[in-house]
Amino acid sequence: MMNRRKFLQFAAAGVALSAVDKTLLAGIPEPVMMGNADTQPLLMPNTGRPYQPVATLNGWSLPWRMNKNVKEFHLVAEPVKREIAPGMVANLWGYNGQSPGPTIEVVEGDQVRIFVTNKLPEKTSVHWHGQRLPNGMDGVSGLTQAAIEPGKTYVYEFEARRAGTFMYHPHADEMLQMAMGMMGSWITHPKNMNMHKVDRDYVFLLNAYDIEPGSYLPKTNTMLNFNLWTFNSRAFPGTSPIVAKQGEKVRVRVGNLTMTNHPIHIHGHEFEVTGTDGGWVPKTARWPEVTTDIAVGQMRAIEFVADELGDWAFHCHKSHHTMNAMGHDFPNMLGVSQQGIAKAFSKLVPDYMPMGKTGMSEMSDMAEMMDMPLPENTLPMMAGKGQFGPVEMGGMFTTLKVRKDMAKNDYTDPGHYAFPKGTVAYALDNSEGLPIEHQAAPTAGEKPITEFNVRKPHKMSHD
C-alpha cells in the first residue's frame, strides 16, 4: 500500500498530455491520459457550475474543456496495460490509458459534448448507461448509430438531465469489449450543492476477469468462472483504502458491470442505500444494512457516518470473490499427512513442498517464509500484510480507514491503525493446561459417541 509521500509523487506525474496529432484533431480537446492505477486527488472544478467532486477508488476524473456553454470531454478507446495489483499487469482495453476509464463528472443541466476516438482494432460505441438522453445519443451500434470504426472520432452531445450515478460502456461487440475492461463511471451532481451533501463521496465499478495464471490477456468468452474479482480493475492488496475522518458522512457508489451479483459488506458500521441507477431513494424508504447485494448492471449508493475509528474491512461477501486466482482442481487435503510421500515426490520435483494438510493458509505462510516462486504475472491466491500478520485476502477487498484527524481533501492511505491498548483480541495463556478439548455429551441412555469428538487444533507443521 502507498504511503503519503509516494502518492504525491504520483499525483505530480499522473496527468500527462498525450501525443495525439494536433492538426488532425483541430477543434477537438486534447485527450488527457493517466499513467497509474492509484486513487488520484480530487478534480476540483474551476470552470462551469460548482460541485463537490467524487473520489474514484483506484481511478481518476477526466478533465474537461468549456467550449462556450458546453463541457467537452475526450475519451480515447484503446488497448491499455492495467496493474491489477503490484506483481500483476493485465493487457486490457480501456479509455485514456487505464481500465476502467476515467470518471466523468458533470452537473445536472450541463450541456455535455463527448468526443470518442477509437484506437481499438475493431469498431466500438459508448452507451451512457442509465441516462435520460436523445435516442440517437444512446450509443447502441446499429440500433441508434453507426459504430465508430477504428481511427474514427464520434461526437456525443446531450444534456445531463438527471442527477445521479451512471456508468458508460461499449454497445458494440459488447461481450468482448466489456470482458476486456471497457467501462467507466459517470456522476451527475445535483445543481443544488446542499442536496444529498456528504463529506466524502467515493465511486468505483465492480469488474471480473479471467486471466490464466502466467498470462496477461483476459479470456473474454468466460461467463462464470472468472478468477479475478476487482474493484475498479484492482485486486487486493492492490486496492486503495476508503479513508474518512471520524464522524464524516461517507457515500460509496458501487456499479456492477460483472456477470454476477456481489453482496457488498462493511465492517463496524451500518449504512443505508440512498441511491440506485434510477435515482435517489426517498428517505422514508431507506433501511439500515451492513450488506447490500448489487445485481448485474446495477449501481448502489450507500451512505454511513464513519464514526468508528479503525481499519475496517470492506468487501464482497462471496468469499471466493475475496481471493485471487485459485485452482478449482486443488483437492481439499485437510488432515492428510504427506509424511514419507513428499520425499518421494521431491525426487522427481526437487522443490516440492507439501501443502494443504492444515488449510490453505499454508500457502501464504510458505510463500512468505520460503519465498516460494509463483507463475509469472500471477497474484497469490491470498495475500496482504496487516500489522498482525497475513490478511489472506484478495480480489474484492479493501479497508475503510477511519481516523481522528484526516485533512478534508486528503485521500491518501494513513497507514495501519494505532489500536488503543487493551482493545485488540488477545491470546489466552493456556500453559496452565486449560481445557481445550471438548467433551461430547452422552446421549441419554446410550453410550457416548466418541467418534464425533472435535479434533484437537493442529499446530502448524510441514512434514
Add this chain to the structure above:
Amino acid sequence: MFYPLQRHVAYYHKALLYLLCLLGLAGCATFSEDGGFNEVQKTTQRYIKQTPVWANSNEVKQKSAEQVKALLSPPLNIENVVQIALLNNAQLQADFYSLQLAEADLVQAGRLPNPSFSMLYAKHRGDYTIEQSITMNVMALFTMGKATAIEKKRFEATQNNMVLYVLSMARQTRNAYINALAAKQAVDYLQQVNESAEATYQLAKRMHEGGNWNKLEVGREQGFYMESALALSHAENACIQAEEALTALLGLKHPADFKLPARMMDLPDAEDNLKTVNRADFSKRLDLEQTRLQVEALAKRLGLSKTTRLIDVLEIGPASVLEGRRGDPVKKGLELRFELPLFDWGTAKVKRAEAMYMQRLHQANNQAILAASEVRAQYSQYMTSFNIAQRYRDEVVPLRKSMLQESLLQYNSMLMSPFALMVAAREQVAAVNDYIEALRVFWLAESDLEMALVGSPLDSEGSVL
C-alpha cells in the same frame, strides 16, 4: 595313380634336387609363423581401433586374460567392450582356427604326397645289389601348381572372412552394449516413476481414509501405480536380457563380471560432427573384395584364362550410392571400381563353365546392388535417427522440463493439485526416457552404418552368412 620310380643310388641326389625344385616352383607352401593372422589384424585396423587376438598358445591366453581383467575393472565404454570381445569371445576364437585349417589345406596342396622310400639289399653269390626306390604320386606333381593357387585364393578368402567376422563381432558387441545401457537407464527412470506413482497412490489412499476422497478417485491413482509397476517389471526383464546378451558376447561367465556406466554416450552436438559417407568408404567393403577373390578363384578352377575385357559389375544393372550430405541428390552410378573379368567363351569348350561363371558374375552384381542400397538405407537411418534424437534433446526434453517447472509454480500457488503436478513430473521423465530410446536407436544406426561400409561375411559360395 602311382608310378614307381626306381633309381640306383647314383641318381638319388639328383632326384631329390628335382623334387625340391618342383616344390619351390609351387610357391612357399609351408606353415607361416602367424598362420596368416597378422594380415587379419592389419586389415581389421583399417576399420576399428581394437585388435583381435588369437589366443592359440598358453602364453597369449594368459596375456589376453590379464588384458580382459584390466579392461573389466573400470565401468565399460564402447571402445573397451569391443576390445574385450576381440580378446575373449569364444566363437571368435573358434573362428580363428578356420585360418589354421585353410592354411593347412594350402600347405597340403603345395606338398608332394609323401613319397615311399625303400631299399633293397641282396646278396647273391657274393654280388651285392642295393636297390633304393622312392614312390610318389606323379600326377600330384603335375597338378600341384594349380591346386596350390586355388588353395591360396581360398586361404585369402578365409583371411578376408576372418576380418569380417572380427568386424561383425565388434558391431554385435557395440550394439549389445548400447542395448544394455539403454535398458539399464530405462530401469533407472521407471524406478523413479514407479516410486512417485506409489507415493501418489499412498497419498490418495490417505485422502480416502481421511474422508477427503471417494473410492473412484483413489482407484484412478491406484491404476497409475499399477501401470507403472508393470512397466518397471517389463523394463527390468528387458535389462536382464540385454545384459545377458552382452555377457555372452564378451565371453564372460556372469553379468556381474562387468560394470555399466551410469549414462549412455551423449549425442554429437551438431549434424556437422556426424560421419559422412563417400565413395572411398564404399569401395572399402570387404565382401565385395572377397567376391572378387572368389570369382577369380572360380575362373581359375574352371580353367578360364583368356580374359577378353573387364566389366564393372555395378554397370550390369542400375546402381547408385549416396554421396555427400543427406538431402543432396543421389549420384547415379557411383564410380566404384568393382571390376571382374569376362572370358572368351569361344575357346572354352565347356558350356558348363560359362554358365557357372556367368551365374557367379550376376550374383556379384546383385551383391553390389544390395550393398549400395544397404549403405544408402543405413546412412538415411543414421541421419534420421540423429535428427530425431536431437529433437528430443533440444526440444522435447527442455519443453517437458519447463512445463514441469510451470506446473510446480502453479502448484505453489495452489492452482494445480499435487496429483496433477506428479503427472507433469511423470511426463517429463517419459520425455527423458524417450530421448534415451532415441539415443539408443541413433548409436545402433551408427554402428550399423559402419558395418554397412564393411560388408557382411560370405560363405565360400558367395552367399551372405
